[in-house]
Structures are given as structure tokens and as C-alpha cells.
Amino acid sequence: MSMPIDLSTWFFGNFGWIGKYWFSNIVPGFITTLQLLFFSLLFGYPFAILVGFGRVSRNRFVYAVSTAFVSIIRGTPLLVQMFIYYVGLGSLFPAIPGIRHSFIWPFLREGYYYVIFALVVSVGAYVGEVMRGALLSVPRGELEAARAFGFRGFSLVRRIWLPRAMQAMMPTFAGETVLCLKSTALAYLVTVQDLLGQINIIRSREAITYTPLLTVAVGYLLTTLVIEAAFRRFEASFAKTSRAP
Secondary structure (H helix, E strand, O other), X not given: OOHHHHXXXXXXXXXXXXXXXXXXXXXXXHHHHHHHHHHHHHHHHHXXXXXXXXXXXXXXXXXXXXXXXXXXXXHOOHHHHHHHHHHHHHHHHHHOOOOOOOOOHHHHOOHHHHHHHHHHHHHHHHHHHHHHHHHHHOOHHXXXXXXXXXXXXXXXXXXXXXXXXXXXXXXXXXXXXXXXXXXXXXXXXXXXXXXXXXXXXXXXXXXXXXXXXXXXXXXXXXXXXXXXXXXXXXXXXXXXXXXXX
């Protein structure tokens, strides 16, 4: 008979802090995490398309630049890149005359925008390489047939090549989005108070370690499940559309 009381006491003794910090720390931190994810994908995926086409370009200069970019970004840790942007560029910009009094200074002094920039660059490199494979997977016969029907240049890319490549890489979008979500957890290291950053504030205030970290892990897990479910529905809808006569 004492078991429910003991469990209740244990739960509120270990997780009672959630109610105390729900609106002041947890919700704002979670919103910041979602914002980082949203803007990273909003700008990162279009950038990845450009990188992918650069990786299959016949122009030697475009191909070389795209290849070097992918190699550098994929070959260095994301956290190191964030520090290079935030500490390196963040220290360089104030030394440029007029920057502090320009309209872009509020953006250049905030770690939030450096994190978004780092994530956009990372998505562009990693997804761009996936896009390269998807573009190369489109049968040459389809492209030649499209050219025979009068498709050239941008119209060929927009109507035939890109949609077929997107269809081929659709199953990887969910995984890349989840990886980007988990990468946002590095943001607190450059003073951005995302979900993990707010949880660390709570840990220091309440002198507790395990339950806040467990809570943030559950938060990321639930968000991942939502992303995967949304992409499954989107993929099914995309497949129906592509099969439509």
C-alpha cells in the first residue's frame, strides 16, 4: 500500500523542478532549439542543392571549389567550426571600422547567428554530398530523352533532373534532419541558451545532475520521433504524387 506514495514522493522529489522552470527556462530553451533547426534547414537544404550540382559540374573551377568545400567541412569537427566562426570572426568584425555602428552589428555580436551559420554550412556539405550521389543516380537515358523533348539548362534541372534526384534521396532527409537537431546541442558552448543550455542553468541552480539530463534526452527523443513521423507521411505523399499520371 505504501508503494504509490513512495513512487509519488520519489517522482516529485526528483522531477519537481520541471514545474518550477517550465516557462522560465525549459520552454524558451526548446523554442530556441527548434528555431536553430528550422533556420539551419531552411537555408541549409537549398545550399546543399547548389553544392550537389557543383560536385557534378563539368566546370573545373566550380567542381574544385565544391569538392574542397565538402572535404574541409566534413573533415573538421562542427564544434571547432563554431568556435572559429564565433571566436575568430567574432573578434575580427569589431576591428573593422564602422561595423559596430552598422545595422548588422546586432547580428554579428550574437552567438545565435554564428551557430545557424555553422549549421547551414554543415548541412550544405553533408547533404550536398548526398545530393551529388542522388544526381548521379538519375539514369542518363532519362536526361537524354528530356533533351530530345526540348528541355535544356534550367528547365531540364527544374522539371526532370532535380525532382528525380529528390525522389532518390527522400529517405535520407529524415536522418539528416535528426542529425542537424542533435547538432544544435552544441550551441550552448557558444553562449546560446538552447534547451541543453537552459538545462545546464537548472543543473547549477538546483545542484542536480541526472534528472535534468534525462529530461533533455527525452525531449530530443520525442522531437526525433515527431520528425521521423512527419517525414514518413511526407515521403508517402511525395511517392503518390510522383506516381500520379
